[in-house]
Amino acid sequence: MKPLQARRIRQRITPYLLVTPTIILVGVFVYGVVNGVLQGFGIMPFLGRTELTLDYYIEALNRRDLIASLNYSLYISLTSSVLALIGGIVLSAALTRVQASRRRQLLNIQIPLMTAHTIVVLFLVSLFAGSGLFPRLLFWLGVIDDVGVFPSIIGGASGWGIILVYLWKEIPFVAFYTATIMMHVSSRYGEAAETLGASSLRSFFSVTLPLCKGALTKAFLIVFAFSFGAYEVPFLLGPTLPKALPVLAYLEFQNPDILNRSYAMAINGIMALICCIAALVYFLVLQKERKERKTDE
Amino acid sequence: MNEGKQIAEDSNSPQRGHAAHKQLLKKHRRSHAWVSGFFLIVHLLCILMPLGIIVTWSFTASWPWPELLPQEFSSRGLVELFSPRQGLGLVLGQSVGIALGTALLSTVIATCAARALAFHDFFGKELFRFASVLPFLIPSTVFAMGIQVLFIRAGLANTVLGVILAHTIVSLPYAIAIMGEVTIAAGMRLEQQARVLGASPLRTCLHVQVPQLLPGILSAASMVYIISFSQYFLTLLIGGGAVKTLATVMFPFLTSGDRTIASAYGLVFLLATLVVFFLFELLLKRFANREVSYFEG
């Protein structure tokens, strides 16, 4: 009986061995986040501080520029992620519709996916900055009559430049995240709905889209969290005031005064909290999908 | 062979009705397909036009407002970039090295995690599934500022290894998502078959699993490569000034006045990602085509 048990145990521990490296890395990730958040509470053992204080958070929330930054970041990321979701659904549906070949997907999805955000900033600056191609075109058409009349993409408080960068990147990302499942769902149930008399548009809205809801929600949350917490784009294109949260946090983080570091971490804590809400929703979606998988069996 | 023919004939008759039905559906679909096609073309233009402008700018010597076309071309941008003074070759080599290292590490770890999620039942599986996507949802800026102290104390800050490790952590969710899909699609069938025919776990992995998962492995690796190659903030914080990558070196130039230099950087950056991306695609075609058609067919 003994050898049998040895095999059973070996079989049982296999999954734990397989997940160990991931757990270590994710552990480091969580440690980093928690450590940052704790520094916001004034706990910095490496400096001999271990007392928990809410001072930094209170101070942070009382500063007017932080509230403005928070609003600005939320505005940018919500606008970008909602528009990216809509655009992504359309793109994904269009790809499904024309039964896009691999090469087609490569161009429409892979090129944006593989282009860094910073490069996209460069694109948009070349196109829309005061002396960019687009204002030149408008000038040539006689719509504007001088440099600088066109609303600047760099430093504009409206943030449309930032949003545009995110859209250029994330619409294809949403499509990438959902196109496979949408093609699958569409060929399986969409066609069935159409043979039952639903128009193709109706079958899309009443069958295909609801069945992709999980994937769409997840893609939305990922885009939201990313555009909320990313540093590069708002740093390059954002206005001097209000600064996006990550930009503000890093600015304080760089300050040699250790108090500012805690202040930076308090800002990070606020960002982490908002993203945790997104993560919670993500978790609920996962749970729901799991239940549905179970009933499928 | 007689029996092969028999099968072909047998399977033909019941499918004929089905095929006719499909034909009808296709016709019906095609009538609306041009809308989607048009949309895709517009989207494609939005993707490709900025690329064209970057290429143009990087070879432009003079393009005064409000001309629609550059007035003078030169290779000044690229020449200056690759002048020995800049040391760009080294930076490029380091960027590619870091990205390849990250791709390797992340893909291997993700393959293990995906396997555990696909085939094993273990304690805390759903929590693990959730934890593995956390880096998707909590901004890497928060993580980067929080983990810096740990990396400094562990001697990983300002080292290539530290940067690879940090990049692996944030790219892991992408790799796990891609590997998860292909692992489930591949299933245990061939693996079990190999084992009962006398293949040890190691040789099963070599002769069966790796060839079978190759498409997924390559696409996960290329995705991670691009993510790592594009990292700015994380590289900046973990690598300090010591680890220079193209993304960090290029950053200050992006919104600077010298559009030619900025575009030249952008061009080099794009080429570096494109070359590796198409290398992966080529490998995929070369080694994985047979399997892909088999598993899809």
Add this chain to the structure above:
Amino acid sequence: MEMKVQEITVSLGRKEKRKILDSVSFDVREGEFLSLLGASGAGKSTLLKVIAGITVQDSGAIIFDGQAIDDLAPHRRNIGFVFQDTRLFPNMNVEENVAFPCKMAGMSRKKRLDHARHLLECVQLAGFGERQVTSLSGGQQQRIALARALAAQPRVLLLDEPFSGLDEDLRDDMRSLLLRLHRDFGTTTIMVTHDAVEALEMSDRIVYISKGCVLQDGSPPELYAQPQTKEVAACFGDCSTLEGTVRDGVFSVAGLELAAESIADGAAVAVIRYQAVSLRKAAKEGDREPSQEGMAAYQATRKPLHIRCSVYRGDIHLARVDVEGQTLTVPSSSSFGPGMAVDVIVDAEGCFIYSL
């Protein structure tokens, strides 16, 4: 090779344990062709996987030639396994597939490819060695899977529903091929099937499994002529099942009476094979012959039964006889009209009665 399966128990599910196999035991003799027969979900395939080592049992032992192999990983057991879905490796051509077990056993390249070609001849696919597996038909693929399973001279050949993915006319060819290979190679073989006729045709012995337990273990004629449970009796198809009661050695339902010696009084069920019953027009009252008990065939009806309907089946008609709401199906050369009164003649050899 001689093999023993001893009290194998397997349960699945982490929270509520469900027993897939419940203390299954049987022996396999050297060179025997044994079929594991049973409905789908009975646990046959799981048992095969336990023998192969893919699934680890909760308790019990598998013994090869007197030696327990439970501590051996699948690849050390030296078995051949053919799955229903062929499972050829798509990244290897035909002969590389067939040579795979030999490669794993460490045979040199030239030797194993020669061996593979020889095996391909044995399964009538000489010259197919260089082909890609995807270019082949289902039957050809299954033959390659068979050749591959036999390549490393396994101690036991395990087959999991090997032909159920194939067309009916192909299956017969495959069955005779498999029997010929079994004769030539003499490999001890265990085949899982849900097709009772296939099991009868091919096996030296049949083990009938239902809901994780062995119901009967015997030669094909034993299972066919002396099925020990209702399920085994009914598994060969083409039969009617009637519920009724037994009193004093007679099973009766709605005027139908069947000899049921040595069956305890009480509720019972009768399984009546098609070929064991026939009909004749009901005789007028008074002309009835008394039932001739003790003889092979006898009239079983005390009073006439009525035809519900009749269906055409090519060479014969099947008459559905109403037995108080239950149905007795009887083949006949001519069609009986609905409502017709009939008497039923029963042959004791194809009629089995079990207490409920």
